[in-house]
Amino acid sequence: MNACMFCRIAERKVPSEIVYEDDQIVAFHDINPQAPLHILIIPRRHVVSVEELKEADAPLLGHMMLIGAKIARDRGVGDSGYRIVFNTGMHGGQTVFHVHLHLLGGRPMSWPPG
Ligand code: 5GP
Ligand code: ZN
Numbered sequence: 217m218n219a220c221m222f223c224r225i226a227e228r229k230v231p232s233e234i235v236y237e238d239d240q241i242v243a244f245h246d247i248n249p250q251a252p253l254h255i256l257i258i259p260r261r262h263v264v265s266v267e268e269l270k271e272a273d274a275p276l277l278g279h280m281m282l283i284g285a286k287i288a289r290d291r292g293v294g295d296s297g298y299r300i301v302f303n304t305g306m307h308g309g310q311t312v313f314h315v316h317l318h319l320l321g322g323r324p325m326s327w328p329p330g
Contacts, residue, residue, distance in 0.1 A: 218262075222314035226260045236287060241280055243287060243319075252322025253291055253298070257284050263315045266304045284319045293321030301329075 218224055225232045226242045233245040235255060246254040257280045263269060269277065281300060288298045298321030303310040 220262055220314050222256075222258050222312060222316065223262050226258060236283060240276060241283060243283060246318070251320040251325075253288070253293055253320065255284070255287055255319040257287075257317040257319060258314060264313045265310060265315050266302045269315070280317050284317055288319060288321055291321070296321070298322075299325045 218227070218229075221230065224230045225234075225244060226237075228234075232247075234242060235245065236243040236257075239260070241257055241259055243255050243257040246256050259276055259280070263273075284300045285294075288294050288300075298319060301318045301320070302308075302315065303318070
């Protein structure tokens with residue numbers, strides 16, 4: 217069995233609230249939302265973090281970000297604004313080691329992040 221929770225979510229082997237999927241990526245609600253809208257967008261392929269991505273992954277990254285923006289618009293936060301972020305490594309606050317893009321919206325965000 218794949219030990220990676222996000223691989224298992226992508227394979228639909230564990231339940232999650234999937235909001236979008238295609239042959240490359242899956243988007244689903246974060247289990248512990250930090251904003252009224254909190255979606256995670258992941259590649260189907262297991263990649264640990266942004267640090268492991270290569271030039272050849274640039275289209276994948278662009279696709280993840282553009283789908284994030286589309287989900288934001290579809291869910292009504294396109295005009296009010298939102299944040300998309302890759303937490304990366306220890307100082308980045310990454311806790312799940314399958315790369316994921318956070319989409320957060322529905323409330324004002326502060327800067328700088330904690
Ligand atoms: P990170 O801290 O790595 O940037 O973000 C990991 C995110 O994954 C957290 O926001 C956490 O709530 C979410 N998460 C962890 N385990 C699960 C899970 O099993 N299902 C879902 N839907 N989200 C999860
Ligand atoms: Zn994985």
